[in-house]
Amino acid sequence: xHGWAIAQRIRQMSGDVLxxxxxxxxxxxxxxxxxGWIRSExxxxxxxxxxxxxxxxxxxxxxxxxxxxxxxRLSAAISLIVRPA
Numbered sequence: 173x174h175g176w177a178i179a180q181r182i183r184q185m186s187g188d189v190l191x192x193x194x195x196x197x198x199x200x201x202x203x204x205x206x207x208g209w210i211r212s213e214x215x216x217x218x219x220x221x222x223x224x225x226x227x228x229x230x231x232x233x234x235x236x237x238x239x240x241x242x243x244x245r246l247s248a249a250i251s252l253i254v255r256p257a
Contacts, residue, residue, distance in 0.1 A: 174223035175201060201226055209235050 173181065178201075179192045204210045209232030217223040228236070 174217055174225050176223075178226065204232065207235070208232070 175194070175197055179194075179197050182190050182192050201210065201212075205212055205226075208229060210226045210228055212224050212226050214222060215225050
């Protein structure tokens with residue numbers, strides 16, 4: 173996806189809770205690309221405009237799985253604290 177589509181997808185998947193602005197999205201995409209977790213290429217968008225499209229790499233998929241597991245552990249621990257039995 174290109175950057176704007178990624179931001180829209182995040183908004184859609186979160187039920188309009190998460191809204192990522194350009195000031196946060198593009199620096200994050202650049203950092204992910206520098207880490208080798210995504211790759212990019214220029215192409216023509218559905219609006220007939222030139223756009224940079226991003227794709228998750230194999231290393232990025234592994235990193236995402238690791239980060240998701242860490243997030244699950246952290247959010248479970250926080251839930252135990254804020255919702256004690």
